[in-house]
Amino acid sequence: MRYSLIKPKIKPVFNLFTRIWIYFTSISVALIFVVFIVVVFKSYYASVQLDDKKEELAQILAQINANKLKYQELVRQNDKAELILGDLEQEQENGKNKVLLKSIQNLFTLVPKNISLNEVLMEDRSLILRGITPTKEMFALLLEAPLRSIFSNSQTSYYQLENGWYRFVSVNITIPEEMYEQKR
Template sequence: MTYSFTKPTTKHIFKLATKIWVFYIGVALGILIYFRVFLLLQIEDLKEEQELMKIEQEYIKKANDTLTKEGERLYYELDVVSQIKNHDEKLRTQIQNILNMIPNQVAISEIKFENNRLFIRGITASKELFETSLQSQLRAVYSKSEASFYELPSGWYNFESVSQTSDDDGLLQRIQ
């Protein structure tokens, strides 16, 4: 026997609308958690990449400093080489000037250059020719110039000339 005109239906604790809202809220929370985990993983990857970039940056800085120092050293060496080249050119010019002073009647067999001393050995036709042509020019360049002669059987003279400057006024100091 039935006392109701309606059929009995089962009642649920949650209505259908509530179930739909709970489902969508769960899906939304799942998506938010997924994005949160994804962003955390990306942040960790970026931190690792940042550390690698810092290490690479330090390496590049060290390499740059090394190259800068190497460049400075090379510029310094280039400057030293150019100074030596200029010094050698001036010295060559001074030596050439001294060699140009030697007259044709004087034959030179040995020349020694030191900083403040010039030694010349050779043969000349006469003492006067040597004194007037070469020795007078050497006296003009050097503060002290002396020559000694030895007569040969042919009538010519062997000579040794030593020309000197004061200690601090050598050939090397004069060209600088």
């Protein structure tokens, strides 16, 4: 027996409106999840870059401090050179230490190949040379004579090495003209 004139249809669990609502909700959740993942990776990448920049900043600051120390050393050496050779502006005005500078340049051109200089220490009014020479006579003829003509007082000490050569220490001092005139 039939009680209905129409054939019964199977009723879906979700109607069309519910399916559309579920579809758009899942797409929205997926998009929010993708945006969340992108934000997390961007923030991680930014923190890594920040750490790299901090390390780079620390290296740059260390380099700046090292350069400041080098600059201070160069300023100190420049001041010492100005004491020895005179200020360039004053030098142009009165030519006070041009002779000394030229003499020292000539000294380095006079050093023969056999004599090797290990240390050249130039202070306010003195020049100290340390090195090795094959013979005392070679040093006396080739370097000591020009040094005596440049400096007021020149003394050289020799120490014989095992190979027969000599290690020398030459101390040369310039006495200021004022003190030289007072001694007379």
